[in-house]
Amino acid sequence: MxxxxxxxxxxxxxxxxxxxxxxxxxxxxxxxxxxxxxxxxxxxxxxxxxxxxxxxxxxxxxxxxxxxxxxxxxxxxxxxxxxxxxxxxxxxxxxxxxxxxxxxxxxxxxxxxxxxxxxxxxxxxxxxxxxxxxxxxxxxxxxxxxxxxxxxxxxxxxxxxxxxxxxxxxxxxxxxxxxxxxxxxxxxxxxxxxxxxxxxPILGDLESGDGKMSSSAGLTISMEDSREDIEEKVNAAFCPPTRDPEGDLVNPVLQLYQYHVFPRFETVRIDRPEEYGGDLVYDSFEALAADLESGELHPADAKSGLAAHLDELIAPGRERLQELRS
Ligand code: IYR
Incomplete structure (x- = not known):
């Protein structure tokens, strides 16, 4: 680049x-x-x-x-x-x-x-x-x-x-x-x-896709979150099958892929059962967003892939924090 x-x-x-x-x-x-x-x-x-x-x-x-x-x-x-x-x-x-x-x-x-x-x-x-x-x-x-x-x-x-x-x-x-x-x-x-x-940018609120992601309301993800916490928050996130929802809303799942996942991973693999077409592999945010918009990538699979990648990014800091506190 x-x-x-x-x-x-x-x-x-x-x-x-x-x-x-x-x-x-x-x-x-x-x-x-x-x-x-x-x-x-x-x-x-x-x-x-x-x-x-x-x-x-x-x-x-x-x-x-x-x-x-x-x-x-x-x-x-x-x-x-x-x-x-x-x-x-x-x-x-x-x-x-x-x-x-x-x-x-x-x-x-x-x-x-x-x-x-x-x-x-x-x-x-x-x-x-x-x-x-x-x-x-x-x-x-x-x-x-x-x-x-x-x-x-x-x-x-x-x-x-x-x-x-x-x-x-x-x-x-x-x-x-x-x-x-x-x-x-x-x-x-x-x-x-x-x-x-x-x-x-200041990213949108996870649950509503509205306004600014707040660090205090538990609507962001932190180094204290367990894998389960991350999965729960991501599963509850707003994720319409478009990157530009109506009005002032944003798609926070796509934003997290764009600003947090793709900058840190060369390729992004999303596990998907064989019966639904098998794993998906992306080497750019654009390709993933296009698949979500076309329906090729289901929001539920986008979310499970997102939670797995965020967990990988958070895990080393989470462990370090636990060591410092023990
Ligand atoms: N204003 C920042 C903190 C901060 C940033 C810089 I760049 C400084 O030189 C000093 C403070 C915040 O809102 O966290």
Whole structure:
């Protein structure tokens, strides 16, 4: 695959395409990152951006995973001690999932975000940024609780991470896009280089195919799920025989194949009893989606194949988590 296509495959948005083309022309040793607020258990949302990091490693880029402990603290996720303990577990799960530890730099935000130079830059951005703008940037990151002063400090720090980790590319879900747009202005105002960003989609809710997959409502799949849990959730998922259902709905089963299974498996085998035509083997998402639409692939078989592949992706992290907890 062409490097630009590999860098941008399965992305919802690239800012800007021109900057990314420059990067794709010479990706070797360039540094890309995703920041995660530490949480004890990874779920599909984390794994979707991790898949993009794996693509970038394949293209020759260096990958930085920021365990954003200070950000999680500012976003009301617990005491600093609690957050740091979950960050260690998070790192272990990413490695089990397939981020090569030799090629991945794991960094804690607190290692550099409390340095004087960084803090003074936060204050410089605070002077240059309207309250309204910082608040709007956080709309999709902040939970439902009251806005606090910490919520507007947060995107200013996310801006500076790009400079202080010496990065060439920022990666995040579409929920990060407003922070990354603010970051472009902020970096420019401090006369730092502006860097491009890649945004990955936020997938639909498994059961209804509606809106955004929620990590809290038990509607996503996590490293804590047993094979049976995964089968149960996938079996209950919405799966019309089309990739574009009516209105705002999506087909979450096809989305999971597209964003989670095909990026990690060269071929996808779906077991099917002989009497129904025997096993099916696909080497592209397009071929599988076309078979679902034509009726060649029954939704029940699509689901059982999906659960088996998701289980294979989750199993190493699930085992690691059990070891850490015992
Ligand atoms: N805002 C992210 C966490 C985060 C991301 C980056 I990229 C940072 O530099 C810092 C924090 C979230 O919503 O999880």
């Amino acid at each position: 062409d490097t630009f296509d590999l860098l941008t495959r399965n992305a919802s948005e690239v800012v800007t395409e021109e900057e990314l083309r420059d990067l794709a022309a010479d990706p070797d040793g360039k540094r890309a990152y995703v920041g995660y607020e530490p949480s004890g258990v990874l779920h599909l949302g984390h794994l979707l951006t991790a898949n993009k990091l794996i693509d970038l490693q394949e293209a020759g880029m260096e990958v930085v995973v920021l365990l954003a402990d200070v950000h999680a603290y500012l976003n009301g996720k617990g005491t600093f001690e609690e957050i740091q303990a979950t960050a260690e577990q998070m790192q272990a799960q990413f490695v089990a999932y397939g981020l090569d530890p030799e090629q991945t730099e794991f960094r804690y935000g607190s290692e550099f975000q409390l340095d004087e130079e960084y803090v003074l830059d936060v204050h410089a951005l605070a002077v240059d940024t309207s309250l309204n703008r910082a608040q709007r940037a956080m709309a999709e990151i902040k939970g439902d609780e009251t806005v606090t002063v910490s919520h507007v400090v947060y995107p200013l720090m996310q801006t500076l991470d790009i400079e202080y980790l010496d990065l060439d590319l920022a990666v995040g879900g579409m929920d990060q896009r407003k922070v990354h747009m603010l970051a472009r202005e902020g970096l420019r105002s401090l006369e730092y280089d502006v860097r491009p960003a890649i945004h990955t």
